Amino acid sequence: MINNISDNIKRVKDNITIAAQKINTDPQDIKLICVSKTIDQTRIIEAVKAGITILGENRIQEAKQKIADIKGKISWHLIGHLQTNKAAQAIKLFDLIHSVDSLKLAREINRQAEKNDKIIQILIQINIGNEDSKYGIPADDLPELLTQISNLQNVAVQGLMCIPPFNPNPENSRPYFKQMYQLFEKMKKQAIPNITMRYLSMGMSNDYTAAISEGANMVRVGAAIFGKRIY
Ligand SMILES: *Cc1c(COP(=O)(O)O)cnc(C)c1O
Numbered sequence: 315m316i317n318n319i320s321d322n323i324k325r326v327k328d329n330i331t332i333a334a335q336k337i338n339t340d341p342q343d344i345k346l347i348c349v350s351k352t353i354d355q356t357r358i359i360e361a362v363k364a365g366i367t368i369l370g371e372n373r374i375q376e377a378k379q380k381i382a383d384i385k386g387k388i389s390w391h392l393i394g395h396l397q398t399n400k401a402a403q404a405i406k407l408f409d410l411i412h413s414v415d416s417l418k419l420a421r422e423i424n425r426q427a428e429k430n431d432k433i434i435q436i437l438i439q440i441n442i443g444n445e446d447s448k449y450g451i452p453a454d455d456l457p458e459l460l461t462q463i464s465n466l467q468n469v470a471v472q473g474l475m476c477i478p479p480f481n482p483n484p485e486n487s488r489p490y491f492k493q494m495y496q497l498f499e500k501m502k503k504q505a506i507p508n509i510t511m512r513y514l515s516m517g518m519s520n521d522y523t524a525a526i527s528e529g530a531n532m533v534r535v536g537a538a539i540f541g542k543r544i545y
Pocket of ligand 1: 518520538
């Protein structure tokens, strides 16, 4: 992999374009979330200069500093797990929260959003592989959770997110992506009031093109842009 951020971004965008065109989708309709967790500000700024407009972070504290320091027309997304006691901070920092996975958390986001006179856009995280190690709700619990969340006036569900079981071969992620797409379409048809099925957030560095070909319209890419993360 060439370790040049702008070259990497160009390559990722080209791959997105090719994957979208294969399924007759406008590449503009696929949103690239550049995952900047653990990455220092200098390199993030390089990515922004190369055309990145959405940054994904997974920790509140780290994101807070970056959001304060990095200027520009950037949309910040929370992609990592959110603890209920951090909801108050999260709603002030992020434009989209990808990781809502309980009614308790949705209610707290709603309560904080109401106080701040905001409507917070969220995605529901599905534990599509039913793994003990992953956050997210089982697919079967989604209809009930959406019905409950639909009553919350300051929360606006915009779609679904998942992290399938890790597998180095992206072909093995396809069955999970397919299940997610079916779930997404099914919920869209149900047309629950105040629930929008607009974004399907799935696919990371090693499988984003497979995810797009199965219907993802938001991909979260870190390592393919910045190189391997050093923790
Ligand atoms: C870290 C992370 C990513 C990006 O993973 P890469 O393999 O670096 O592309 C995407 N989504 C979530 C939820 C993550 O935590």
